[in-house]
Amino acid sequence: MSEPTNLLGLDRSALQDYFASLGEKAFHARQVLQWVYQRGVTNFSEMTDLRLSLRQTLSECAVIDLPEVARTQRSEDGTRKWLLRLADGNCIETVFIPEEDRGTLCISSQAGCMLTCSFCATARQGFSRNLSASEIIGQLLLAEQLCKNDGISSRPVSNVVMMGMGEPLLNYDSVVSALRLMLDDLSFGLSRRRVTLSTAGVVPAMDRLAEDCPVSLAVSLHAVRDAVRDELVPLNRKYPIVALLDACRRFLRNDSRRRITFEYVMLAGVNDSLDDARRLVSLLQGIPSKMNLIPFNPVPGVKYSCSDADTIDRFREQLISGGLTTITRKTRGADIAAACGQLAGDVLDRTQRSARLCGASP
Numbered sequence: 001m002s003e004p005t006n007l008l009g010l011d012r013s014a015l016q017d018y019f020a021s022l023g024e025k026a027f028h029a030r031q032v033l034q035w036v037y038q039r040g041v042t043n044f045s046e047m048t049d050l051r052l053s054l055r056q057t058l059s060e061c062a063v064i065d066l067p068e069v070a071r072t073q074r075s076e077d078g079t080r081k082w083l084l085r086l087a088d089g090n091c092i093e094t095v096f097i098p099e100e101d102r103g104t105l106c107i108s109s110q111a112g113c114m115l116t117c118s119f120c121a122t123a124r125q126g127f128s129r130n131l132s133a134s135e136i137i138g139q140l141l142l143a144e145q146l147c148k149n150d151g152i153s154s155r156p157v158s159n160v161v162m163m164g165m166g167e168p169l170l171n172y173d174s175v176v177s178a179l180r181l182m183l184d185d186l187s188f189g190l191s192r193r194r195v196t197l198s199t200a201g202v203v204p205a206m207d208r209l210a211e212d213c214p215v216s217l218a219v220s221l222h223a224v225r226d227a228v229r230d231e232l233v234p235l236n237r238k239y240p241i242v243a244l245l246d247a248c249r250r251f252l253r254n255d256s257r258r259r260i261t262f263e264y265v266m267l268a269g270v271n272d273s274l275d276d277a278r279r280l281v282s283l284l285q286g287i288p289s290k291m292n293l294i295p296f297n298p299v300p301g302v303k304y305s306c307s308d309a310d311t312i313d314r315f316r317e318q319l320i321s322g323g324l325t326t327i328t329r330k331t332r333g334a335d336i337a338a339a340c341g342q343l344a345g346d347v348l349d350r351t352q353r354s355a356r357l358c359g360a361s362p
Helices: 012-021 027-038 052-061 133-149 172-183 203-212 226-232 241-251 274-283 309-321 353-360
Strands: 068-074 080-085 091-098 103-106 110-112 127-130 159-162 195-199 216-220 260-266 289-295 325-328
Touching: 012 027, 068 133, 080 133, 091 133, 103 133, 133 172, 159 172, 172 195, 172 203, 195 203, 203 241, 216 241, 260 309, 274 309, 289 309, 309 325
Parallel strands: 103 159, 159 195, 195 216, 216 260, 260 289, 289 325
Antiparallel strands: 068 080, 080 091, 091 103, 110 127
């Protein structure tokens, strides 16, 4: 017998196709989506508007499997981080950040990361594999269940950011399937402005995303000169800053109301001069955008240090005076290594990158 099909991760179209393969009507997809994503029911026997014979069939040939929680950590500021164990032994990290007016979930898209950004803990873990759509959307469904169990509101997650482990656009098909479930009114029903995908700049996939699933976009810029960005974000050697910003303009072409969020990690003596700030203003002219300045969060074995508070303030004021909407992101969850750039998990590194870095460490 073949392995049961995990229905978690099948968007509406794929679920309709699945029921067609069973000789069933497409409307059953609507029923299952609502049971799973709106009511949190994952046991087919409890889906009472499905006829009994169909519930029995699904129990035999399908499953709704969530990742396993291997460890839970809670920060003093209320941030929660879960280490989730996948079926193959890889472990990924997911972070929930509660605030007065929202609850933001930071979701991973890969076990490890294909990219080698020099300031990021995930990059030092190496890379194992892409996550399936079920493993991506499963993080959201599981987080909602866990937060409800802790007494947080009936819909604790109001915002999703694809900013966890991995480069989402290098796992395009699975990520887009999961995004469609987040947006679908029959499942989570989040608005596009509340779902943000963060990319280091995979230009061809940015163009595809604009057509396929135009959620909010965040771009990890981090430098204003190619020589510096080549070191911080080596993907820049393939898609340099000019090409990346042209892709940003194309992404916004069909919707004048939208803006791109640019992320800029503040590294002492590397990218934090007033000249860098002035050049940043010039580069982003004509791109509807907002800037997130991110104080660098310490990562073991990484050579960089964070710009001091005065330097960050001066940098921000220079951007604001140049007409850029700019905020300094508040660090959350640093005491449990849940802040930006600190997610590491525990991956089966088939690249051997982690071993090489460990061997190179003093």
